[in-house]
Amino acid sequence: MPITIYDVAREAGVSMATVSRVVNGNPNVKPLTRKKVMTAIERLGYRPNAVARGLASKRTTTVGVIIPDISSQFFSELARGIEDIATMYKYNIILCNSDHRLEKELQLINTLLEKQVDGLLFMGAEIKEDHFHSLKTASIPTVLAATRDPEGKLPAVTIDHFQAAYDATQALIRRGHKRIAIITGPMSYPLEGLVRFEGYKKALLDAGLPYDEQLVANGSFRYESGLQSMGDFMKLAEPPTAVFAASDEMAIGAIHAVQDLGHSVPEDVEVIGHDNVRLAEMVRPRLSTVVQPMYDIGAVAMRLLTKYMNNEQVEDHIVLLPHRIEYRQSTKEMAEE
Amino acid sequence: MPITIYDVAREAGVSMATVSRVVNGNPNVKPLTRKKVMTAIERLGYRPNAVARGLASKRTTTVGVIIPDISSQFFSELARGIEDIATMYKYNIILCNSDHRLEKELQLINTLLEKQVDGLLFMGAEIKEDHFHSLKTASIPTVLAATRDPEGKLPAVTIDHFQAAYDATQALIRRGHKRIAIITGPMSYPLEGLVRFEGYKKALLDAGLPYDEQLVANGSFRYESGLQSMGDFMKLAEPPTAVFAASDEMAIGAIHAVQDLGHSVPEDVEVIGHDNVRLAEMVRPRLSTVVQPMYDIGAVAMRLLTKYMNNEQVEDHIVLLPHRIEYRQSTKEMAEE
DNA sequence: CTGAAAGCGCTAACAT
DNA sequence: ATGTTAGCGCTTTCAG
Numbered sequence: 054m055p056i057t058i059y060d061v062a063r064e065a066g067v068s069m070a071t072v073s074r075v076v077n078g079n080p081n082v083k084p085l086t087r088k089k090v091m092t093a094i095e096r097l098g099y100r101p102n103a104v105a106r107g108l109a110s111k112r113t114t115t116v117g118v119i120i121p122d123i124s125s126q127f128f129s130e131l132a133r134g135i136e137d138i139a140t141m142y143k144y145n146i147i148l149c150n151s152d153h154r155l156e157k158e159l160q161l162i163n164t165l166l167e168k169q170v171d172g173l174l175f176m177g178a179e180i181k182e183d184h185f186h187s188l189k190t191a192s193i194p195t196v197l198a199a200t201r202d203p204e205g206k207l208p209a210v211t212i213d214h215f216q217a218a219y220d221a222t223q224a225l226i227r228r229g230h231k232r233i234a235i236i237t238g239p240m241s242y243p244l245e246g247l248v249r250f251e252g253y254k255k256a257l258l259d260a261g262l263p264y265d266e267q268l269v270a271n272g273s274f275r276y277e278s279g280l281q282s283m284g285d286f287m288k289l290a291e292p293p294t295a296v297f298a299a300s301d302e303m304a305i306g307a308i309h310a311v312q313d314l315g316h317s318v319p320e321d322v323e324v325i326g327h328d329n330v331r332l333a334e335m336v337r338p339r340l341s342t343v344v345q346p347m348y349d350i351g352a353v354a355m356r357l358l359t360k361y362m363n364n365e366q367v368e369d370h371i372v373l374l375p376h377r378i379e380y381r382q383s384t385k386e387m388a389e390e
Numbered sequence: 391m392p393i394t395i396y397d398v399a400r401e402a403g404v405s406m407a408t409v410s411r412v413v414n415g416n417p418n419v420k421p422l423t424r425k426k427v428m429t430a431i432e433r434l435g436y437r438p439n440a441v442a443r444g445l446a447s448k449r450t451t452t453v454g455v456i457i458p459d460i461s462s463q464f465f466s467e468l469a470r471g472i473e474d475i476a477t478m479y480k481y482n483i484i485l486c487n488s489d490h491r492l493e494k495e496l497q498l499i500n501t502l503l504e505k506q507v508d509g510l511l512f513m514g515a516e517i518k519e520d521h522f523h524s525l526k527t528a529s530i531p532t533v534l535a536a537t538r539d540p541e542g543k544l545p546a547v548t549i550d551h552f553q554a555a556y557d558a559t560q561a562l563i564r565r566g567h568k569r570i571a572i573i574t575g576p577m578s579y580p581l582e583g584l585v586r587f588e589g590y591k592k593a594l595l596d597a598g599l600p601y602d603e604q605l606v607a608n609g610s611f612r613y614e615s616g617l618q619s620m621g622d623f624m625k626l627a628e629p630p631t632a633v634f635a636a637s638d639e640m641a642i643g644a645i646h647a648v649q650d651l652g653h654s655v656p657e658d659v660e661v662i663g664h665d666n667v668r669l670a671e672m673v674r675p676r677l678s679t680v681v682q683p684m685y686d687i688g689a690v691a692m693r694l695l696t697k698y699m700n701n702e703q704v705e706d707h708i709v710l711l712p713h714r715i716e717y718r719q720s721t722k723e724m725a726e727e
Numbered sequence: 728c729t730g731a732a733a734g735c736g737c738t739a740a741c742a743t
Numbered sequence: 744a745t746g747t748t749a750g751c752g753c754t755t756t757c758a759g
Contacts, residue, residue, distance in 0.1 A: 077738085
């Protein structure tokens with residue numbers, strides 16, 4: 054039988070209200086009384102029941118995190134940022150994988166609401182009407198991390214995906230390339246897939262370069278699809294001399310495809326990836342890539358969520374974190390960068 | 391004001407006990423009554439309060455997971471295995487990072503117990519008396535994943551670390567190497583550090599090969615330490631011709647150190663890593679490595695935990711999953727393998 | 728098969 | 744500064 058607050062009260066010769074006060078750090082307790090209670094707690098080995106507290110106070114100090122796949126390097130880095138800040142603010146995390154499946158996402162939202170989480174952190178490519186519907190029935194604060202909803206209704210922390218892709222493409226253009234390929238993410242991912250593709254096209258357009266469908270491949274973000282796509286590009290009569298890949302894994306796959314054909318990177322083909330996962334520094338040539346601050350996105354998103362949960366004033370509901378390009382060895386050196 | 395079970399009862403014209411029964415799938419409800427209740431639930435958009443349920447039933451269908459660092463590829467893969475099985479058995483996961491810090495581990499155990507988790511899954515290098523002490527005060531089932539305690543008191547799911555290191559070293563010996571180096575993990579990690587080192591030494595001993603301290607480097611599991619350690623080895627008067635690294639990252643660092651000096655892998659130096667993280671297939675040469683089934687370890691550990699939580703009979707409290715060596719391109723081909 | 732009622736362990740007014 | 748009391752929303756005997 055576990056020790057309850059009532060046992061402590063009896064042991065200390067005070068009421069349970071007083072015990073509750075000292076446990077919760079309420080200053081309205083005489084120091085001597087506090088000490089008596091503390092001693093009793095110590096002696097009995099009392100451990101407050103957070104479930105009972107949650108029921109009575111209607112706050113669980115727990116937040117739900119819905120993530121597509123924790124085993125991906127991108128999301129696990131993000132999750133670490135979330136967790137660190139959560140810990141800092143005394144929250145715990147219920148972590149759920151959605152595999153990008155709408156149905157599962159909705160079901161998870163529901164389960165988390167049943168568990169009375171104080172807030173929700175959502176990662177996932179696409180936000181649909183269904184999500185809003187589920188969320189609306191329980192009005193708990195929700196923040197999107199590394200994504201946004203189309204209408205900007207929900208608070209979100211992410212980077213400017215369009216600009217990032219534009220910058221990467223432009224970097225390749227500046228290096229004098231005329232035939233620049235792209236390996237995109239799935240088009241079902243509005244931001245990581247579609248928007249990056251748009252950024253690529255716009256950069257070509259602005260530079261007066263022709264858009265060539267042959268230089269576009271649809272990838273899955275995975276290594277294998279980069280390998281495959283680049284292999285196909287190389288079979289073209291006029292293969293690309295530079296590639297922008299929407300993920301680092303695909304970029305590395307692309308590099309290997311080039312190398313496997315006996316060519317070299319960056320001499321024959323320059324490659325820029327996206328995200329800057331740890332992997333990018335652990336391959337040769339080391340990968341030049343758009344750095345997306347995953348950890349920070351998670352951390353800032355969690356911090357934002359704490360503000361909503363505490364009813365603090367927040368000025369910007371949508372925060373765009375800065376991105377930049379880290380030039381390493383898969384692109385040639387240029388003086389001005 | 392959220393809808394409660396009481397509201398549903400009134401709407402359906404039954405008692406709250408009956409509503410509780412249908413919500414919990416209790417068969418002792420007349421089909422017609424069940425339907426009435428279901429309709430009311432639907433109409434009101436009732437969502438059961440899991441916190442209240444937890445308080446009343448003393449079961450939260452939540453398990454605590456203490457992991458050193460979710461952003462590491464090794465642990466995030468493990469976490470995915472845990473989560474998948476947890477979902478399958480209707481449990482949710484509270485995920486916490488310990489950074490291998492004893493103090494934080496103990497504090498997390500405490501927090502999770504306060505939250506009344508039904509079980510605990512623990513990952514971390516070292517299990518000390520303190521852990522048992524904390525755990526003992528609340529008697530909830532605990533399973534270790536990818537580690538074991540020294541005395542085998544706690545249920546655990548892992549591989550035979552000694553044998554794995556022995557096998558890897560032996561594989562190198564069979565290839566005719568006389569000077570085989572090892573890049574170990576930190577010795578503060580009993581299994582991943584110390585035991586693997588022991589396995590290495592035993593393999594040398596059994597093969598009648600001399601043990602040379604110069605061929606031992608203490609790494610941190612990280613890429614950089616592999617790079618560094620191998621760089622040092624290569625400066626030796628008589629450098630090693632083969633290396634076993636206690637992690638894939640270090641193995642890849644070692645490969646790059648060799649390559650950076652203008653030598654090649656596996657021609658000049660053969661390398662075997664440990665774990666088989668996704669990374670191993672995304673480098674050139676692709677890494678030969680001891681495969682540790684991370685996902686399975688997580689999955690089996692979670693499955694085992696569910697058995698304890700349901701008071702099911704379990705035969706083996708310690709389960710050793712099989713390991714094997716995957717030969718790729720960082721070792722030379724051999725006919726018999 | 729259904730209902731009534733007693734908690735689960737704690738917080739939060741409200742008194743004193 | 745401390746105690747009293749009424750819930751929080753649900754499960755679970757125990758009756759009927």
